[in-house]
Amino acid sequence: MSTSREDLLRYDVIIVGAGPAGLSAALILGRCRRRVLVCDSRRYRNDAAQLMHGFLSRDGVPPAELRRIGREQLAPYGVEIRDVTVVDLRAERRQFEVTLEGGERLVCRKLLLATGLVDRLPELPGLAEMYGKSVHHCPYCDGWEARDQPIGVYGQGCTGVALALNMKTWSRDVVLFSDGPASLPEADAARLARHEIAVREERIARLEGKDGMLERVVFTDGSAVARRALFVKARQEQGSELARKLRCEVTEERGVETADKHEETTVEGVFVAGDASKDVLLAIMAAAEGADAAFGINCALQEEDLA
Ligand SMILES: Cc1cc2nc3c(=O)[nH]c(=O)nc-3n(C[C@H](O)[C@H](O)[C@H](O)COP(=O)(O)OP(=O)(O)OC[C@H]3O[C@@H](n4cnc5c(N)ncnc54)[C@H](O)[C@@H]3O)c2cc1C
Structure with missing residues (x-):
């Protein structure tokens, strides 16, 4: 028997990616009492780095330590984190269907792509x-x-x-x-x-x-x-094809394009944060963009709920 859309687990926001961008967005959205799921395929751009530098208050810590603290601090807000790869995304009737590796399907009202970049050395x-x-x-x-x-x-x-x-x-x-x-x-x-x-x-x-x-x-x-x-000089590619699958505009030079303020992409309801939208490619910038996207997402949800 096939599952109807109404039976699918429904979130306010699904965040794809749990680097500094995704975790930062999850923190703000959790504090906004949103029902949030973070999906993490556990492939981080700075996996090869011994230490992370230039992140205020975390200068010189291993990158994994930032992520550990980030995850820990999400716990009080009920944010769910799953170590799983998102394999497909579909936009439909003002919501999004998210397919996880293994076939499970979920539905959310807003999507945040925090999927990072991959370096070709x-x-x-x-x-x-x-x-x-x-x-x-x-x-x-x-x-x-x-x-x-x-x-x-x-x-x-x-x-x-x-x-x-x-x-x-x-x-x-x-x-x-x-x-x-x-x-x-x-x-x-x-x-x-x-x-x-x-x-x-x-x-x-x-x-x-x-x-x-x-x-x-x-x-x-x-x-x-x-x-x-x-x-x-490393060549950087998108960490996932999900933005293209959703028909977001993606350019080689600037990555996933943002259409307006607060990191919304060219597809309504889909936001991007961190390295995936190439700006200054630093962890603290990724975290800041995550917070900005979270702000935009919460405002959009409020607009819908409190019209
Ligand atoms: C070797 C190296 C050293 C660096 N050193 C520094 C430094 O010292 N200081 C600094 O500020 N910056 C440093 N950077 C840059 C820094 O790593 C990035 O700016 C930062 O990690 C960007 O964060 P992000 O959240 O956008 O992406 P990432 O941290 O790369 O996270 C991407 C996330 O998306 C997930 N993901 C991707 N596709 C999927 C999918 N389909 N399903 C589920 N999850 C998915 C990944 O698993 C991961 O969780 C370094 C980069 C490299 C390569």
Whole structure:
């Protein structure tokens, strides 16, 4: 016998994602006495990071600790959290049907996508073991720890140039590795030279070091350049296809687009927060956007209930 829509478990809000964005939204919505479910596939963008930096009051704590505290503080408000992947979403008659891995279906009035991003890193032998320890992508997250050290930057074209110049804020000793002909416009080459950033165009064979700590960048001819940290330009993709399934507008540059204030997407009733809508990609920004979305969601529910 098939389940009718009326029989399906009904929430005010289902939040997909339990990183800083999803947990922050859940906290505000729980305090608004909303019936909230948070679904978490437990794949967090900063899984590789040892410590999280730059989050007021949590600077230097492991990212998992922030999430542990976040979950703990939801308990008094009756927010439900399930470690489960959402596999499908459908908008229908001013509500949304959410299908969980395993086939269970739920219904909610508003949806929040806090599904984050996935980083596609350059395929350099040795990089994966060092990522999050001495290879990083974000100077704001890990630049301080590499300050005054010999820093390498891996990147091509204008993004490589920009990242190399950026790193001069943290160290005087910056080398740009283009891993092949850099073919830089004259103005870029001159700017790098002016700021004493050497460009190494040799093909890279591997990164070498111990216990995840970079010691040298080794070229295919066997020569090497000693470095203590490497910053790379990672390509970021959406953490899930759910926004596209709902026909929210998604662009490569800005991620899931917001249509108006308080993080509502181009589909009414669907909100987005955190890295999925690319802005400043920091955990504290994700948490702030989560709170903003929660505010927007609660206001929308009030509009409907108190018309
Ligand atoms: C290596 C590294 C180090 C970093 N260091 C720092 C730092 O020091 N300081 C800082 O401020 N920022 C740092 N960042 C950035 C920070 O990790 C992100 O800005 C932050 O995690 C974004 O939070 P979020 O909630 O948007 O996404 P995430 O934390 O990535 O959470 C995404 C959530 O969505 C869930 N999800 C996705 N799809 C589904 C689905 N279909 N069903 C159910 N759940 C789903 C995931 O399981 C997860 O719970 C770092 C990032 C990386 C990669």
